[in-house]
Amino acid sequence: xxxxxxxxxxxxxxxxxxxxxxxxxxxxxxxxxxxxxxxxxxxxxxxxxxxxxxxxxxxxxxxxxxxxxxxxxxxxxxxxxxxxxxxxxxxxxxxxxxxxxxxxxxxxxxxxxxxxxxxxxxxxxxxxxxxxxxxxxxxxxxxxxxxxxxxxxxxxxxxxxxxxxxxxxxxxxxxxxxxxxxxxxxxxxxxxxxxxxxxxxxxxxxxxxxxxxxxxxxxxxxxxxxxxxxxxxxxxxxxxxxxxxxxxxxxxxxxxxxxxxxxxxxxxxxxxxxxxxxxxxxxxxxxxxxxxxxxxxxxxxxxxxxxxxxxx
Numbered sequence: 001x002x003x004x005x006x007x008x009x010x011x012x013x014x015x016x017x018x019x020x021x022x023x024x025x026x027x028x029x030x031x032x033x034x035x036x037x038x039x040x041x042x043x044x045x046x047x048x049x050x051x052x053x054x055x056x057x058x059x060x061x062x063x064x065x066x067x068x069x070x071x072x073x074x075x076x077x078x079x080x081x082x083x084x085x086x087x088x089x090x091x092x093x094x095x096x097x098x099x100x101x102x103x104x105x106x107x108x109x110x111x112x113x114x115x116x117x118x119x120x121x122x123x124x125x126x127x128x129x130x131x132x133x134x135x136x137x138x139x140x141x142x143x144x145x146x147x148x149x150x151x152x153x154x155x156x157x158x159x160x161x162x163x164x165x166x167x168x169x170x171x172x173x174x175x176x177x178x179x180x181x182x183x184x185x186x187x188x189x190x191x192x193x194x195x196x197x198x199x200x201x202x203x204x205x206x207x208x209x210x211x212x213x214x215x216x217x218x219x220x221x222x223x224x225x226x227x228x229x230x231x232x233x234x235x236x237x238x239x240x241x242x243x244x245x246x247x248x249x250x251x252x253x254x255x256x257x258x259x260x261x262x263x264x265x266x267x268x269x270x271x272x273x274x275x276x277x278x279x280x281x282x283x284x285x286x287x288x289x290x291x292x293x294x295x296x297x298x299x300x301x302x303x304x305x306x307x308x309x310x311x312x
Contacts, residue, residue, distance in 0.1 A: 025165065027067060031122035037087040038063045040302060042225075043075040043211070044095035046284060050166060051227040052093065053290035057298065061087070069115050072100065072207035077119070077127040079211050088219040091302050094211060095225055098237060098244070101204050101251050102191040166287045168280045175232050175282045182282050183236040187244055198247060205251065212259045221305055224252065224263040228272040228293060233282040264301060266293070 027049060041063040042052045048066030063085075065078050075094070086092065116129055120139040125131045193199050215222040237244055256263055272278055278289030285293055 026118050027064075028118055028121050030064065034082055034085050035061050035063060036085055037061055038085050038090055039087055040091050040093075041086060042066055042093035042095060043070075043079065044093075045070045045097060045100075047097050047227045048093070048095040050280065050284045050286070051095065051290055051293060053287060053294050056291060057294060066095070067118070072204045072211070073129070074119065076207040076211055077123060077129075079214065081123055081127055083214065083218065086215075086218065086220060089306075090220045091305055092215050092220050092222045093225050093297075094208065094222055095227060096208075096252065097186070097226065098248060099186045099191070100208075101201055101248070102187070102199060103201055104190070104199055165280070166290075168286055169288075170276050170279045170281050170286075172274075172276055175230055175276065175279070179232050179236045179282050180240075183233060183240055186283075187237055187241055198244075200247075200251070205255070209255065209259065212255070212261055216259070222259075222261055223301065224255065224261055226265045226267045228266045228269050228278075228285060228289070229283045230276070230279060231268075231273045234267055236282075266296075271296070 039060045039062065040054065040057065042048045042065065044051075044066035046066075046068040049064065049068050049070075052064050052066070054060075054062035054064065065075070065082070067074070117135050117139055119128050120136045125136065191198055212222045212224075252263055255261065266272075272289070275289075278285055278292060280286045280289075
């Protein structure tokens, strides 16, 4: 009886901790209630996570499946689990960033054990890379490892630090201070073999092809997209590796040729150049930037596609 009572108390505390914890820096809380019949959505890494804001989109069921550091390997796994939530005819954005197709690693770019653990909170074991029961239990009973955070949450003092990040506004000075490190991290670090050749991650290419063709079979409209960057960022990529863009766009064109998918490239969109109030850093939109970007997407991409579908 004692053990049963301890178990019940533990479950209750964990439930209260999970429901009262407002801090959601990883953006996982949204997966507690993924809507049915999604009409507009996106996958992706941090450029998708921060770049798409559906809050002011009216008349459509929308959802953001992106997470920071998420590669196509987990885009595919999330798609497999939630594909029935995506309506026929839905517009599905698949962000491609400069790091998306390059580098080796376990399964995909961005894979790390500490980030892998977050998927235990909403994906079934069969879709989790290197599934581990101990990790699963630690995630499911997160209050047991919360330590001092447990008291803060249960006392009602929790707040969402993720909102603080997304509301950040960069400046020209900050962009130029950090631009080299950010670009190096995306196109140089762990992207070359010992002979100095850029490494293409063919698993990534296979995963994105699978997502595209599966969506097309469902009657959806997948769209490859690159989100807006600052001019400093794209210029720095050219400076660091003048051959990079030829490699990147050749892979994009290969996918387009194979699947017939549309690709929208906003990386060089002059509407965002010098508009530091729209960015968190050199290559991530902040909340205001994401809202502005979504307005552009609705007018220039989504509405024409849906109108064409209606006419057909």
